[in-house]
Amino acid sequence: MPIYEINLENFSGPISKLLSLIEDKKYEIRSVDLAKVTGDFVDFVNSLSNAHPRLLADFISVAARLMLIKSRDLVPDIELTPEEEEQITDLEERLKIYQQFKGATILFGELYGKRQTLFSRPERKRKKADDKVVFLPPQNLTAEILLLNLKKSINIIEELEKRYEKYDALNLEEYIANLWDRVSGRITKFSDVASGKDKREVIIFFIAVLNLLRENKISIQQDSHFSDITIRSN
């Protein structure tokens, strides 16, 4: 497991950390007390330098709010914008919610640890009963009817084969060569390449484009979703 995943799994996040700093000092959730733990929280964030950036970002966002509170504390004349005031209230609210919910997490963990599982009847056995193979032929079924239907099925397959015979000749190498002939040394639109072709051929031409792109023989440009693709040979 990469280190950052362990980090994410073992941390309860910045709200939890901040709350424990406040509770350790027997403070209350109010801005005066939040200002007092700002230093400790920032120290903790600094110690997280190896943490995954995503985790770090969440901690820094809380640290930023704390610093806002701290600065208001130090410079009483400072005027905060309504958004900033709201950010502070929001942080306080979240701390209160987290504090109130914390008990549920503890109870949940204890319950899980008790191993008092309720068991259903085993699914495996139920499935076996469902999967039981039964021979239940339709009435009036005869060997002749089976043969007749088999022949019908074979006919359908043969017809399908005939219909797709021409595609058997489709060879990606040839398409790539063909495409290269058309685009080499100039700028081409994919819509020109595809015009008059059926869906299957368009797909193969598209694969050919991707192949040439991989081989670095062409560059392509598409301005927006589903818009035309411009092909330039390199």
Place this chain on the structure above:
Amino acid sequence: MNDTLSKLEAVLFAFGEPANVKKIAGIMDLKDDEVIKNLEELRNYYNQSNSGLSLFEHEGSYELVTSAKHSETIEKILKTEIDEDLTPAATEILAIISYLGPISRSSVEYIRGVNSSFSIRTLMLRGLIERIPHPEKANAYLYRPTADILKRLGVEKIENLPEFARYRELKKMIERNEETGD
């Protein structure tokens, strides 16, 4: 135990898998609310009579399960699928989703103050939580606990989680704050 209760017990035993009220009502030729009333009576009967069985309910479906007190014995026959320890983050997220679910990922993250997508995905893969489409928002999802995790916890229905009603109250507070907050 009266005849209806014993018939209900037989029906649930024969199903051997979760059955909803409608299904049971159809089979027993009862009205839905009569079935619900009898299911509650059966649950009380099990709880009061030192029975080896319990009635488990999840999302409106009911099934017979072995009672929590025999967990250790039955584990010798049937292995629980949920056996691994839970990390602190997993425990916290599971608690949030169980007590406050169905709940969105953003609400989980609002409470925890930390991105939780990785943990939520892992919990889903482990079959501890499941997601359902958001009833009001397109392309959005809500998360709720699975029947398996509730059974693993030994609760016959979600409301039996310790102090469920008290913690459930927080849901309103979170929804109110999330609307006004960021």
